Amino acid sequence: MSENSESHSGPSAVELHGISKSFPGVIANYSIELMVRPGTIHAIVGENGAGKSTLMKTLYGMHQPDEGTITVNGKQVQFKTPTEAIAAGIGMVHQHFMLADNLTIIENIILGAEPTDNRGRINFGAARERIEALMTSLGATFDPGTNVSELGVGQRQRVEILKVLYRGAKILILDEPTAVLVPQEVEELFETLQRLVLDGSTVIFISHKLDEVLTYCDEITVMRQGTTVAHTTPAQVDRRTLAQLMVGSDLPDPSGRETKVGEDIRLQVSGLNVASEIPGAKLALQDININVHSGEIVGIAGVEGNGQFELCEAILGLRPKLSGTISVGGSELSGSDTRTRREMGLSYIAFDRHREGLLLDSPLWENTFLGREENATLTVGPFMKNRSIEADSRVIIERFGVLTPSEQVPAFALSGGNQQKLVVGREMASNPKILLAAHPTRGVDVGAQSAIWDELRNARDRGLAVLLISADLEELIGLSDRILVMFDGHITAELDPVTATPEMLGTYMTGGEIVTSL
Amino acid sequence: MKNQRLQRVLVTSASSLLAVFVALCICAVILLITGKDPIQAYSTLFGAAGDIKVLQGTLNRATPLMISAAAVAIGFKMNLFNIGVEGQMRVALLATAVAGAAIDLPAPLHILFCLVVAMATGAIWAAFAGWLKVKRGVNEVISTIMLNFVALSLVAWAFKSFFTADTAPGVLLVKTKELPPSAWFPDIVERRLNGMFFIAILVLVLFYVLVWKTKFGFQLRASGANPGAARVTGVNPKRMVMISMLMSGALAGLVGMRALLGDVHAYQNNLAEQQGFNGIAVSLLGRNHPLGIFISALLFGYLGEASGRLQLEDIPKEITTIMTGIIVLAVVIINEAVKRWDDKRIQHKAALALATRVVAE
Numbered sequence: 001m002s003e004n005s006e007s008h009s010g011p012s013a014v015e016l017h018g019i020s021k022s023f024p025g026v027i028a029n030y031s032i033e034l035m036v037r038p039g040t041i042h043a044i045v046g047e048n049g050a051g052k053s054t055l056m057k058t059l060y061g062m063h064q065p066d067e068g069t070i071t072v073n074g075k076q077v078q079f080k081t082p083t084e085a086i087a088a089g090i091g092m093v094h095q096h097f098m099l100a101d102n103l104t105i106i107e108n109i110i111l112g113a114e115p116t117d118n119r120g121r122i123n124f125g126a127a128r129e130r131i132e133a134l135m136t137s138l139g140a141t142f143d144p145g146t147n148v149s150e151l152g153v154g155q156r157q158r159v160e161i162l163k164v165l166y167r168g169a170k171i172l173i174l175d176e177p178t179a180v181l182v183p184q185e186v187e188e189l190f191e192t193l194q195r196l197v198l199d200g201s202t203v204i205f206i207s208h209k210l211d212e213v214l215t216y217c218d219e220i221t222v223m224r225q226g227t228t229v230a231h232t233t234p235a236q237v238d239r240r241t242l243a244q245l246m247v248g249s250d251l252p253d254p255s256g257r258e259t260k261v262g263e264d265i266r267l268q269v270s271g272l273n274v275a276s277e278i279p280g281a282k283l284a285l286q287d288i289n290i291n292v293h294s295g296e297i298v299g300i301a302g303v304e305g306n307g308q309f310e311l312c313e314a315i316l317g318l319r320p321k322l323s324g325t326i327s328v329g330g331s332e333l334s335g336s337d338t339r340t341r342r343e344m345g346l347s348y349i350a351f352d353r354h355r356e357g358l359l360l361d362s363p364l365w366e367n368t369f370l371g372r373e374e375n376a377t378l379t380v381g382p383f384m385k386n387r388s389i390e391a392d393s394r395v396i397i398e399r400f401g402v403l404t405p406s407e408q409v410p411a412f413a414l415s416g417g418n419q420q421k422l423v424v425g426r427e428m429a430s431n432p433k434i435l436l437a438a439h440p441t442r443g444v445d446v447g448a449q450s451a452i453w454d455e456l457r458n459a460r461d462r463g464l465a466v467l468l469i470s471a472d473l474e475e476l477i478g479l480s481d482r483i484l485v486m487f488d489g490h491i492t493a494e495l496d497p498v499t500a501t502p503e504m505l506g507t508y509m510t511g512g513e514i515v516t517s518l
Numbered sequence: 519m520k521n522q523r524l525q526r527v528l529v530t531s532a533s534s535l536l537a538v539f540v541a542l543c544i545c546a547v548i549l550l551i552t553g554k555d556p557i558q559a560y561s562t563l564f565g566a567a568g569d570i571k572v573l574q575g576t577l578n579r580a581t582p583l584m585i586s587a588a589a590v591a592i593g594f595k596m597n598l599f600n601i602g603v604e605g606q607m608r609v610a611l612l613a614t615a616v617a618g619a620a621i622d623l624p625a626p627l628h629i630l631f632c633l634v635v636a637m638a639t640g641a642i643w644a645a646f647a648g649w650l651k652v653k654r655g656v657n658e659v660i661s662t663i664m665l666n667f668v669a670l671s672l673v674a675w676a677f678k679s680f681f682t683a684d685t686a687p688g689v690l691l692v693k694t695k696e697l698p699p700s701a702w703f704p705d706i707v708e709r710r711l712n713g714m715f716f717i718a719i720l721v722l723v724l725f726y727v728l729v730w731k732t733k734f735g736f737q738l739r740a741s742g743a744n745p746g747a748a749r750v751t752g753v754n755p756k757r758m759v760m761i762s763m764l765m766s767g768a769l770a771g772l773v774g775m776r777a778l779l780g781d782v783h784a785y786q787n788n789l790a791e792q793q794g795f796n797g798i799a800v801s802l803l804g805r806n807h808p809l810g811i812f813i814s815a816l817l818f819g820y821l822g823e824a825s826g827r828l829q830l831e832d833i834p835k836e837i838t839t840i841m842t843g844i845i846v847l848a849v850v851i852i853n854e855a856v857k858r859w860d861d862k863r864i865q866h867k868a869a870l871a872l873a874t875r876v877v878a879e
Contacts, residue, residue, distance in 0.1 A: 316750065339752030348750055356750045359743040363523075370740055371751030373733040382732045405868055408522040412861065413868035 011074030013038040013171050013202040014059065014090075019068035021054055028054040031227050032068065036171075036219070041193055041203045043213040045246055046223035047303065047471060052206050055223070056173050059204075060092045061085035072171070091169025093160045095176045101149040106131055108148055109163050134165050137199055138192050152280050154185035158192065165196075172196070173204045178212060179305055182282050190216040208246070208303045210239050210510040224248055243506025247473055259461045261481055262294030265330075266465035267315070267434045272324035274310050284310040286489045288324070290467070292434065297456070297466040299480030299497070301473070303509055307489040308469045309351055312436050315467075316348055317341050328434060343374060345433030349424055349440050351469075353416075357423040360412040364404060365393035367411050368426045375430065392429070400425035401451055417444035424452050428459060435459070438469040453479060473505055487511050526860075530805055533856035537803065537848040538817070544848075545841045549833070559833050566824040574710040580819030581776045582790060584718040584811060586797025588725045589769035591806040593658075595729055596762040597742040602647055602662025603770040604794030605669030606640040610771035611778055612673045612694070613639040615785035616681055619695040628700040632779055633717075633772065640771020641764045643669060648763030652756040658763070677785060693784040703779035712780030718815075721769060722808040738762060770794060799846045805853070818842060 012035050019032035029051045036042040046052050058065050061079030070077050072088050079085045082092070099108050106127055115123045115130075131144050140158050142151070148159065157177060164172055174193075178186045193203050193216070207213055213220060214234045222230040222245045230245050237245075267290070274285035285307045292298045300308055313319035315326055317338045326333045328344050336344075350356035358367055369389045372378060378389050393407040400421045404414055411419060424440055440456065441449040456479060460466055470476050476483055477497045485493040485508035493508040507513070546556035566572045586603050593600035618632040647665055650656040683695040704713045729735035741748040741758045749755055774790035782789055800818055804810030821842065825835040 317752075318750065337752060337754070338750070342752050350747075350750055355744075356746040359740055359747060362739075362743055366736070366740075369736065370747060373736060379733055382734060384731055384733060384736060386731075406522060409868050410861075410864060413865045 010038065012036055012071070013040075013073060014204070015071040016055070016059065017069045017071070019055070019058060019065045019070070021058055021063065021065050029058070029065075029226050033228050033231075034221055035231070036202060036204060038073075038202050039197055039200060040218035041197055041205055041216060043205045043207055043217035043220045044223060045207055045210065045213055045220060045242070047208065047246060050223040050246075051226040052223055053175065056092070056175060056204070056206060059085070060090060060173060086167050086169065089168060089170040090173065091164030091167060091171070092173045093157070093164055093175065093177060095179060097156050097160055099148045099156060099159060102147065104147055105142070105144040105151075105159055105162075108159060109144075109166050113167055131162065131166065134162055137195065138162065138165075139195055140192070152185075153278060154181055154188060157181070157185075157189065161192065161196075165201075170200070171202045171204065173206070175206050176208070176305075177205070178207065178209060186212065208510055210242050210246075210507075210512060214239055214242070222246055239507065239510075239512050240503050243510060243512070244503045246510075247503075247506040259295060261296040262463060262465075264294050265291050266294050266328065267292040267467065268325070268327045268330075269311075269315065270325050272311075272314060272326065273322040274307075274314050274319060275322055282489070283322075284489055285314065288491055290484065290491070292465040292467055294433075294463045294465050295460055296481045297460050297468050297479050299476040299483040300467065300469045300486055301476050301483050301495075301505055301509055302469075302471070302486035304471055306486045308438065308486055310489075311486075312348065312351070312438055312469065315341075315436060316346065342371065345431075347427040347430060347432035347435045349427050349435070349437045351438040353419055353423050358411045358419060361410055363408045363410055364397065364402075364414075364422060365390045365407040367422060368393040368396050368407075368429070370426065372426070372430055396422070396425035396429050400455065401448075417448035420444045421448055421452065424455065428455060432464065434465045434467070436467050436469070439471070440468070441472065441475060476505075485509055529856060529860050530807075531810075533852050534803055534805060534810065534814075534849060536856075537852045538845055540848045540852065541841055541845040544844050545837060548840060549837065554833050558831060559828060559837065562827055562831050562833070563821075563824050563838075566827055567820070571710065572820075572823055574707050575823040576816060576819040577715050578711045578776070578819070579822045580812075580815040581712065581715045581718045582773045582793040583796055583800045583815040583818055585721050585769055586773040586794050587800035587804060587811040587815060588721050588797075588808070589766045589773065589794075590797045590801040591804070591808075591811060592725065592729070592738075592762055592769065593766045594801065594806045595735075595742050596738050596758055597745075598651075598759060598762055598766070599659050600644065600647070600662055600763065600766045600770075601659055601798065602644060602665050602669075602794075603766070603773065603797050604792070605662070605666035606643045606767045606770035607773040607790065607794040608673050609643045609669050610636040610640040611774040611789055612677055612681065612785050614771075614775070615694045615697065615778060618697045618701045618779075619784070622698060623700060625700040628698070629703055629779065632697075632701050633775060636771040636775055637768040638771070640769070641767040644763050644767020644770065645760070648760045651763070652759055674787065677787070681785070683784070691786060693782070693786045696784045697779070701779060702783055703775070705780065712776050714776035714780050717772070717775075719812075721772065722812055726808040773797065796842075799842055802846055803849050 014034065014036040016032050016034040019029055021029040032055055044052055044055070057063055059070065061082045061084050064078070064080065070079070072090065077088055079088070100111070103111070106124065109131055110122070110127045115126045117123050128144060135144065138158065138161070140162070142155060148156065151159065161172070177189060181189060197203060205217060217234065220232050220234065220242070221228055222232070222242070224246060269288055269290040272285055272288040273283055276282060276284040288311060290298065302308055310319060314321050317333065317336065328341065328346060333341055354360065359370060369378060378385055378392060390407055396402070397404060397407060402414070402418045402421045402425065404418060411422070414422070420441070427435065437456065441452050444452070453475070456466060468476065468479055477500065480497050483495045483497055483500060484491050485495065485505065487509060488511060495504060542560070549556040549559055586607070589603050590600055614632050614636040617635045618628070621631070623631055643665065647658050647661040650661045651658050677694065681694045682692045685692060705711065706713050706715065729738065737748065737753045738758060741753055741755055745755050773793050777790040778785065796818065800811055800814045804812070804814040821838040825838040828835045828837065
């Protein structure tokens with residue numbers, strides 16, 4: 001988009017030039033160009049997987065770039081560890097708070113950087129003085145002697161920021177800081193940040209919520225698919241253009257389908273409310289209503305962390321709900337445990353195959369058996385039929401094109417794409433009635449992706465009801481019959497994939513509203 | 519591609535053998551430092567292997583080790599470290615000695631009754647640790663260690679206060695009332711090898727079948743391997759913790775039965791002492807697999823049986839205790855090193871196999 005417009009005096013606070021970073025098999029960042037002027041709030045926006053976190057880890061010294069240069073305050077630097085980045089005045093406020101609940105605010109802040117007298121004793125008086133001075137400049141009002149366990153979410157975040165300032169940071173990186181905050185707290189956060197900027201600090205603000213970015217930030221860099229695609233200011237763009245920049249504009253046509261969506265509702269979620277895991281934070285899910293018919297794929301679009309995970313867990317019975325109903329094939333699920341729900345024909349492709357999908361150290365045949373212990377062809381009474389299980393595993397491996405020397409290989413030996421195909425194969429093998437598919441093609445190569453898509457389409461044509469959770473717009477538009485957008489624990493829109501445009505999706509996914517009628 | 523499985527077995531056994539070898543080398547150095555001749559010591563120690571009496575003694579000593587190792591291993595399969603086998607065993611010993619002496623039954627029934635009492639009390643004692651973990655999130659390592667102390671003191675107090683039998687004049691050793699002969703577990707070889715050896719073998723076989731051949735065992739292993747993955751398939755992790763703790767405790771209850779039903783026939787202080795702790799070492803060396811446990815129990819049993827001979831050569835028999843300790847350390851270190859190497863090897867081989875297949879196509 002537009003080049004940096006205003007002329008600037010003096011060196012940039014941070015300048016990244018030509019940064020590339022690849023991990024085995026994946027290029028996470030390439031040709032990154034970023035210029036952050038001192039004394040500004042600079043937003044970095046992009047979808048999940050656009051490479052924002054990788055880039056910030058590079059800047060914070062958590063790993064080293066393969067190519068490119070980093071310049072801080074006009075000096076070229078190379079950070080081997082975060083400690084070196086901190087010494088250069090860079091601080092990072094992580095999305096997940098790293099605070100010890102049973103320590104006081106002072107103790108948390110000085111942890112690892114304790115001021116000591118010459119006999120090695122901690123000088124709490126000096127620490128308190130400095131922290132109180134910092135708090136005054138931030139406009140924070142709490143007593144630094146309180147235990148962190150007594151603080152609310154917004155206050156905890158303030159403590160994280162103090163921690164970074166205490167270590168002398170002049171450049172602050174905030175990784176999606178508003179994800180856990182209620183609107184009021186968001187406002188307070190930005191008041192704090194603006195005070196900091198007035199005091200001469202620089203803030204790099206990672207977000208995907210465009211309203212915040214447009215309201216509070218001075219400059220914006222947009223990232224898409226591993227690289228920086230635009231540098232602009234709120235004055236130069238509107239939210240529509242920004243959303244379009246973020247998601248890209250080349251979207252596939254929704255593939256036509258020959259079969260019809262069934263009449264019967266397979267999965268019905270109504271009025272579902274689920275509490276957040278973080279005490280005191282807003283609800284994770286609020287008044288969710290979803291119907292999935294047989295032979296229908298309902299896509300859930302949204303940036304990760306807006307309630308999709310909690311939705312799946314609630315449907316599976318892994319997480320208690322506050323109120324609302326979930327029914328499968330007309331029968332309410334309240335009293336049934338996860339295993340019973342699975343037996344009723346509910347299948348689940350988990351968000352993270354390593355954490356919830358696979359037994360990495362176990363052979364593939366045990367992995368394809370996982371969760372199918374009640375399958376009559378694979379077991380007799382309480383016993384496993386190992387030969388049948390191995391044969392069944394070979395069928396899944398063959399049908400889903402999992403590339404492996406044999407079913408005896410442990411799962412960790414496979415590439416990510418092949419592991420994913422194995423998980424999808426297992427979940428489809430039990431002929432489910434309803435499939436919850438969370439990012440079914442995340443981190444897999446193009447070939448594996450189209451194979452998985454074909455399987456999903458074929459299963460849909462045979463009557464499978466699919467709830468497809470994805471952040472990949474191509475996947476959502478290409479597969480879904482309807483798209484629901486989730487933002488902040490709500491369903492904010494229902495779209496027809498035929499008429500949905502990237503800017504519409506981008507707008508709803510980032511919390512905006514479209515004023516004109518569709 | 520069955521050879522993949524065979525390779526894993528070979529790599530696993532090789533790493534355990536290597537650990538034993540390394541431990542022998544380190545002990546040789548220790549012997550040298552103390553001014554003894556390691557070659558002479560080892561030839562005395564292992565020269566006893568041909569003696570039939572030593573072999574019978576070995577099997578007899580291996581019996582409780584096999585059971586306590588199985589008790590530890592069933593916890594390990596679920597990522598639970600039950601260090602409380604010793605305490606669970608001790609509670610079961612006193613309870614069985616008292617209950618068994620209080621009733622009269624025909625021989626096989628009386629023995630069966632004693633075994634059931636032992637398993638039940640062991641399981642109850644282990645259930646405390648399981649309950650603490652499930653309800654309060656207390657780490658089982660801490661709670662089982664603490665419960666060991668509680669069990670030791672509680673049993674010693676109860677024994678002394680309520681259950682000591684009147685002894686003949688001149689006999690210093692206090693015991694509970696002796697079990698009637700119908701509760702005695704018969705010997706295979708008079709005074710040398712007790713029939714509980716078969717129970718131990720049965721335990722190992724059942725352990726193998728349960729853990730590797732049943733649905734329940736699969737869920738147990740899956741929960742241990744990846745609790746997150748097991749959870750989303752509907753396996754209740756808390757229930758699994760409780761069940762494996764109960765089973766571990768039930769086996770722990772059996773550990774002391776060779777000494778009680780097969781040897782002393784009454785409870786006394788120090789009865790079957792340390793056998794619960796030694797199971798941890800046997801289980802580690804045996805890699806939590808029944809066959810490995812069987813072989814390791816024989817090794818430890820042999821070391822215990824043959825150690826007496828060292829004293830004849832003026833070599834302290836404690837060298838075998840040191841050896842046991844070093845074996846455990848070596849096993850932990852070498853297993854980890856070998857696993858890392860083997861993981862890389864498998865990954866490399868899998869990638870290579872695919873590369874050649876793609877080229878062939």
